Amino acid sequence: MADNRCPTKLESKSKSVQEVVRNSEEPPGKYFYEAGVNGVLDSSLPVLEIPVIDTSRLTSPSTSREEVEKLRSALISCDCFMSINHGVTGSFLDPIRLVTTQFFAFPMEEKMKYSREVDTPEGYGNDLILSKDQILDWTDRLYHKVSPEDQR
Structure with missing residues (x-):
């Protein structure tokens, strides 16, 4: 039985979701689920x-x-x-939403200054790739630890 796990070898520098959308490109195949695979799109399964x-x-x-x-x-x-x-109040979340919106509006070159490193979820990027058969989420992320302070 083959081991499909290969965390660092499968990291890719593929286009971000925002780039694909802006260029009106077809999403790469790694973002598509097939009917019945992993229970996705299988209407016979109960909705969680x-x-x-x-x-x-x-x-x-x-x-x-x-x-x-x-x-x-x-x-x-x-x-x-x-x-x-x-x-958590709206008045607390509003500035966070504003900063988030501003960050994702930056040009790609600026966002890439905050790219996550291989084998860590922290930073700008998309899914960690853990398997060559993994289907990715259609999302770009900015993930930063804020607590505890010494791990920021």
């Missing part, structure tokens, strides 16, 4: 509902145990969740 975690309930003595169990279950079964009542 993303669990909703009420973050405010995590700090309440009367509801925290139940909400922690929901969170644990969500992370085990789904690897993700939607957080509500988290206390």
